[in-house]
Amino acid sequence: MNLIDFASSPISLLPPLVALSLAIITRRVLLSLGVGIILGAALLNDYSLGNTVAYVGSTVSSVFVEDGGINTWNMSILAFLVLLGMMTALLTLSGGTLAFAEWAQSRVKSKRGSKLLAAFLGVFIFVDDYFNSLAVGAISRPVTDRFYVSRAKLAYILDSTAAPMCVIMPASSWGAYIITIIGGILVSHGITEYSALGAYVRLIPMNFYAVFALLMVFAVAWFGLDVGKMRKHEIAASQGHGFGQQEAEDTQQAHDINEELDITQSDKGKVSDLVLPIVFLIAATVASMLYTGGQSLSADSKPFTLLGAFENTDVGTSLVYGGLVGLALALITVIKQGIAVGEISRTLWIGAKSMFGAILILIFAWTIGSIIGDMNTGKYLSTLAQGNIGVHWLPVILFLLAGLMAFSTGTSWGTFGIMLPIAGDMAAATEIGLMLPMLSAVLAGSVFGDHCSPISDTTILSSTGARCDHIDHVSTQLPYALSVAAVSCVGFISLGMTASISISFLASFVTFIAVCVLLSSLSKTKMASCPDA
Secondary structure (H helix, E strand, O other), rough: OOOOOOOOHHHHHHHHHHHHHHHHHHHHHHOOOOOOHHHHHHHHOOOOOOHHHHHHHHHHHHHHHHHOOEEEHHHHHHHHHHHHHHHHHHHOOOOOHHHHHHHHHOOOOOOHHHHHHHHHHHHHOOOOOOHHHHHHHHHHHHHHHHOOOOHHHHHHHHHHHHHHHHHHHOHHHHHHHHHHHHHHHHHHHHOOOOHHHHHHHHHHHHHHHHHHHHHHHHHOOOOOOOOOOOHHHHHHHHHOOOOOOOOOOOHHHHHHHHHHOOOOOOOOHHHHHHHHHHHHHHHHHHHHHHHHHHHHHHHHHOOOHHHHHHOOOHHHHHHHHHHHHHHHHHHHHHHHOOOOOHHHHHHHHHHOOHHHHHHHHHHHHHHHHHHHHHHHHHHHHHHHOOOOOHHHHHHHHHHHHHHHHHHOOHHHHHHHHHHHHHHHHHHHHHHHHHHHHHHHHHHHHHHHHHHHHOOOOHHHHHHHHHHHHHHHHHHHHHHHHHHHHHHHHHHHHHHHHOOOOHHHHHHHHHHHHHHHHHHHHHOOOOOOOOOOH
């Protein structure tokens, strides 16, 4: 099948822009992604109906089958979603969720405390963004529900701690992937004064978006900086609305996830019934990452190192192993309580079914991602960075371009793969001293665009982890993402002008304080019915 090449045409932007616009206007994500898929397929096949249908069929099938075998990465992520949904339902059935919420309520004394709990957990669980969003959502949701924190606020906290932490942590799936790309760039340009890991560590303080996105989460949680649609959701939550599809009753229990899933909670639940399965889930996932990474190193006759294991790990398989261990612990808990097998089976089905909506959206997002790749949208956008531009403007331009690319394609990892080598080539051809600032600009911009994109799988999973409407999450997170992007622009302009990390970081920090003051002025007085907002 011969596809039309749109690598040098702005038409390559049309499918993602149509899908994004429709999603925002209609709030129907699957319909919007479907229209984008059909439009892109028609363009690639010159509007031939037969070829378009065949192309869509082969693209959708590639989500499940690749190169004659199962697409293990995609299937592993979907399996992990199902496992986590089943585990979460069992934790509710065991009474562990309610017991933890009651325990946390006795120690977390305020709405602010519940938000800070979610934020700290998001920082602590940094091994993988998918795992972060779903696991922290499962742990935090009962507590934030108890203190009338809107699901949109929880989704924002999940999303804005997951990717920013993963992108600045070497011992994460993101860090390992980025270090591998950077290593190739350094070798190709003959840079020997620092290693790939050394370069990565130097990039951390220059990744202004990641650093200040994390700071913004804590500022929003502490000071109650609720602006735009986020404020509307917080007001609705304070009045007992917005938890699932129904209004909450005037009782604490009505805000628990079991109300959505129709699961009867055991009255024998303990805090350990929730904590132990999640601890084992985390431990098993990390151990599996090290094991699969070690196997890969051994196959290549390389010595085992911690960083090497994370660089070569099989994230999808590790998540499934961790999910199986967590599910097994949750099953043991409910069996020990003597709960009927029929009730356990029913709960497992309810948990799996609760993830079907997210799975459908992910399948559609992966499909349109493949089509966007075939249209060479990323390559077209990358050409916009090349031209007669002052060298000192390149970091901020690369930040904005990477943001646009990640927003349009819905993938930060794809943007890393395309834009990091381009940034390296541009730095080598213009000013080699700007190599690290330009690489950091790509990393920061990729996370920024990913945060804003409705078709990003990370964004989808954050709304899934919070049990929040997806478009509500995108629209409420946008003002904070744009605010941090403005702070980052100041940082990258200063970095390009001065080549000084300390000066540019100081300029960013001053701008960040000013932005927080502005957001505070836009946020009205605290709601009387929602203390400690």
